[in-house]
Amino acid sequence: MIQRIRRLGHRGCDLLESFGRAGIFLAQSAVGLPSREGLYLWVRQMHFVGVLSLAIVLVSGLFIGMVLSLQGYTILVDFGAEDALGQMVALSLLRELAPVVAALLFAGRAGSALTAEIGLMKATEQLTSMEMIGVDPLRRVVAPRLWAGFVALPLLTVGFGVVGIYGGYLVGVDWLGVFEGSYWSNMQASVDFVDDVGNGIIKSLVFAVVVTWIAVFQGYDLVPTSEGISRATTRTVVYSSLAVLGLDFVLTAVMFGGLA
Amino acid sequence: MKRSKTMELGVGLFMLAGILGLVFLGLRVSGLSMQAPSDTFRLEANFANIGGLKTRARVTMAGVTVGRVAAIELDTDWYDARVVLELDDELEGQLSRDTTAAILTSGLLGEQYVGLSVGGDPETLADGDTLRDTQSALVLEELIQQFVSNMVSD
Numbered sequence A: 001m002i003q004r005i006r007r008l009g010h011r012g013c014d015l016l017e018s019f020g021r022a023g024i025f026l027a028q029s030a031v032g033l034p035s036r037e038g039l040y041l042w043v044r045q046m047h048f049v050g051v052l053s054l055a056i057v058l059v060s061g062l063f064i065g066m067v068l069s070l071q072g073y074t075i076l077v078d079f080g081a082e083d084a085l086g087q088m089v090a091l092s093l094l095r096e097l098a099p100v101v102a103a104l105l106f107a108g109r110a111g112s113a114l115t116a117e118i119g120l121m122k123a124t125e126q127l128t129s130m131e132m133i134g135v136d137p138l139r140r141v142v143a144p145r146l147w148a149g150f151v152a153l154p155l156l157t158v159g160f161g162v163v164g165i166y167g168g169y170l171v172g173v174d175w176l177g178v179f180e181g182s183y184w185s186n187m188q189a190s191v192d193f194v195d196d197v198g199n200g201i202i203k204s205l206v207f208a209v210v211v212t213w214i215a216v217f218q219g220y221d222l223v224p225t226s227e228g229i230s231r232a233t234t235r236t237v238v239y240s241s242l243a244v245l246g247l248d249f250v251l252t253a254v255m256f257g258g259l260a
Numbered sequence B: 001m002k003r004s005k006t007m008e009l010g011v012g013l014f015m016l017a018g019i020l021g022l023v024f025l026g027l028r029v030s031g032l033s034m035q036a037p038s039d040t041f042r043l044e045a046n047f048a049n050i051g052g053l054k055t056r057a058r059v060t061m062a063g064v065t066v067g068r069v070a071a072i073e074l075d076t077d078w079y080d081a082r083v084v085l086e087l088d089d090e091l092e093g094q095l096s097r098d099t100t101a102a103i104l105t106s107g108l109l110g111e112q113y114v115g116l117s118v119g120g121d122p123e124t125l126a127d128g129d130t131l132r133d134t135q136s137a138l139v140l141e142e143l144i145q146q147f148v149s150n151m152v153s154d
Helices: A002-030 A036-049 A051-079 A082-123 A126-132 A137-175 A180-190 A193-220 A226-256 B005-029 B140-153
Strands: B040-047 B058-061 B064-075 B080-088 B100-105 B112-117 B133-135
Touching: A002 A137, A002 A193, A036 A051, A036 A082, A036 A137, A036 B005, A051 A082, A051 A137, A051 B005, A082 A126, A082 A137, A082 A180, A082 A193, A082 A226, A082 B005, A126 A137, A137 A180, A137 A193, A137 B005, A180 B005, A193 A226, A193 B005, B040 B064, B040 B100, B040 B133, B058 B080
Parallel strands: B058 B112, B100 B133
Antiparallel strands: B040 B080, B058 B064, B064 B080, B100 B112
């Protein structure tokens, strides 16, 4: 019995320790002024993490907007309220779907790649060799990737929202015949820039920090074997998806649930 | 490390697209206008029942939006609702003292808003004044109750 309690305590201490390591890791790598070289490394990572994720994020956004519009229309038309379609599509995209789905796609598309890349660097002892020649791997390898993630995901979220609203317009107005003026004017009357767009972007900023942090830390902290890399990549996707969905509920409760 | 111009261009375009998207969300989706928010002045009105009126609801005059509901609170002196209206600055000194406010509903199930109609008094309302003549929201349940009790008495 005492053995079991001790083992539980051991687990708890391990968990706390890894949280602590992750916190120190984030503080050490993300804080500090970038050099010229660092700025260039950041651009490279932005290209990989942001520009190359555009295709999957925008295509998903278009289809989600279209589906939302189609589903919303069939429900709203029963109440004779299909004029509110634009409002429904815009609010659900901006408040929930764009931040969450973009973050989930980002975790799968970019987060797993970050973990695998840094993990392989660690497994082949590139990180140790960098330290040997006096280059700080946290600043050289980790910081550009972290900052690229922090900037790229909110931008991707905005793109997701815009394309989704356009997709909703295509289906709702061009196909199902909702009056174009009421699609836009209902949307403009109900969407508030600070409350809806702003809160959506705050959400995506939080998700960006969490997802990139988990991805990069899992890569940096893994057991340097091929099995360790595969485990860490899986953990990145699982942990970041759970963290995004869980945090989304908390953030929504604070922002829109009247808890603040 | 080779410096790729096309990659830098790609990242630049990506960031530009993000910013443009934000502008689109601001102007087209949430309907912000480029002008600075116009100055406002405040009026208060007490209603016996506000129904489902919410803050930020429209305030209209002859159907034209002239302001928003800034705050709703319970007036503990009279136990009715004190609604603070924020109106366009242009209307300051234009509304007569006997202007009436009514809580109206757009459509059968639509949102509720405040409708103002101007009176004939030569004196005008200034910032912070209270509207005396108000008309409460129509509460559907009360209406049905009235209808049913009339049916019974007939």
